[in-house]
Amino acid sequence: MKTPPVSFPVSRRRFLGSLVIGSGVLLLPRLGRSAEPSAPAKKLGIALAGLGNYSTNQLAPALRQTSHCRLTGVITGDPAKGKKWARNYGFSEKNVFSYETMAQIADNPDIDVVYVVTPNGLHAEHTIAAAKSGKHVICEKPMANTVAECDAMIAACKAAGVRLMIGYRLHYEPHTVELTRLARDKDLGVFMRIDGANGFRMRSPKSASNWRADKKLAGGGPLMDMGVYVIQAACMAKVEAAPSTITARFGPVTRPEVFSEIEESVKWEMQFSDGAKATCLASYAENVSRFRAESENGWAQLGPPAFYYDTPVLTTSRGPVHLPRVNHQAAQLDGMALELLTGQPSLAPGEMGRRDLTIIEAIYSAAKSGQPTPVKA
Numbered sequence: 001m002k003t004p005p006v007s008f009p010v011s012r013r014r015f016l017g018s019l020v021i022g023s024g025v026l027l028l029p030r031l032g033r034s035a036e037p038s039a040p041a042k043k044l045g046i047a048l049a050g051l052g053n054y055s056t057n058q059l060a061p062a063l064r065q066t067s068h069c070r071l072t073g074v075i076t077g078d079p080a081k082g083k084k085w086a087r088n089y090g091f092s093e094k095n096v097f098s099y100e101t102m103a104q105i106a107d108n109p110d111i112d113v114v115y116v117v118t119p120n121g122l123h124a125e126h127t128i129a130a131a132k133s134g135k136h137v138i139c140e141k142p143m144a145n146t147v148a149e150c151d152a153m154i155a156a157c158k159a160a161g162v163r164l165m166i167g168y169r170l171h172y173e174p175h176t177v178e179l180t181r182l183a184r185d186k187d188l189g190v191f192m193r194i195d196g197a198n199g200f201r202m203r204s205p206k207s208a209s210n211w212r213a214d215k216k217l218a219g220g221g222p223l224m225d226m227g228v229y230v231i232q233a234a235c236m237a238k239v240e241a242a243p244s245t246i247t248a249r250f251g252p253v254t255r256p257e258v259f260s261e262i263e264e265s266v267k268w269e270m271q272f273s274d275g276a277k278a279t280c281l282a283s284y285a286e287n288v289s290r291f292r293a294e295s296e297n298g299w300a301q302l303g304p305p306a307f308y309y310d311t312p313v314l315t316t317s318r319g320p321v322h323l324p325r326v327n328h329q330a331a332q333l334d335g336m337a338l339e340l341l342t343g344q345p346s347l348a349p350g351e352m353g354r355r356d357l358t359i360i361e362a363i364y365s366a367a368k369s370g371q372p373t374p375v376k377a
Helices: 012-017 053-063 079-089 099-107 120-132 147-160 174-185 224-237 328-342 350-369
Strands: 021-023 026-027 045-051 067-075 114-116 136-139 164-166 193-199 245-250 263-271 277-283 288-294 299-302 313-316 320-321
Touching: 012 245, 021 120, 021 147, 026 328, 045 053, 045 328, 053 067, 053 079, 067 328, 099 328, 114 120, 114 328, 120 136, 120 147, 136 147, 147 164, 147 313, 164 263, 164 350, 174 224, 174 299, 174 313, 224 263, 224 288, 224 350, 245 350, 263 350, 299 320
Parallel strands: 045 067, 045 114, 114 136, 136 164, 193 277
Antiparallel strands: 021 026, 193 288, 245 263, 263 277, 288 299, 299 313, 313 320
């Protein structure tokens, strides 16, 4: 079942400006004054595809807090686990599907959106299957392992007439949204010097429980997992402009028993067409999470931590910025649901996920060749 957009218009600026916070949780707003319709009463049904750590410990609990969507189904390779989820979250066992039976979701009116939370290497397969079932799709980041897979996902969703969104939660987090506004409105000038890093210490080698060390499933190492946040923030600071050229190098492998297939760390620089430069790091060797953007007139800094699930601290050259704390996943899920219900453009569409994969592919190419590498459109 496709969700039809409502007929009244809501501007992008007004959508962002209308976020209301209560009890530490993002509550998406009433849209407009008394003469206008209120926010849609319908709650969209979300089915989670993949019941690993992120679904279990972040998305599912967040869906208990959302105002415009709810958990109504799961797709899993473990039927017993699926039935347990149905009992715990109060949806029918008929809404438990396997990856082989995803086509049957087409006949299920309880499910409006499939959120793909499987390993990166399976994103394309599961996104395309969900689209063919006629459901909107949220795909967890990174969008896929390759740009070619991104193209196939976008094409499948367009052919099916459904929306494709990428799980970039920070586009709905108030401090990060404010950083984006500062860049867009040039409140501190044009950001020209950017520094960002994100990582954690990975301790275990490839295994059934640690697919991130498996290159086939993960697509790569910390660049795919943690570096995409730095890429996102740098592009936000440049008002969603993509860099033109990349230079990069892999860090040393200090634990070959863990990093036999993927990089342990990678450093890269992104050169933008206006002369701005972003110096970046993604690492599985250290706990790090920072972001800073500077102009001739001032600076803005997120964190540390900048990208973890904690509320990031936003500080500028004018002083600290105090904004409400939110549950990142609840904010993202409600934001995306409201975009669908009102027909608003997505803040994190599939095309944005594809852009980030073009940058990732250029970083890997530059690190392997040792040469500056252009970012392909």
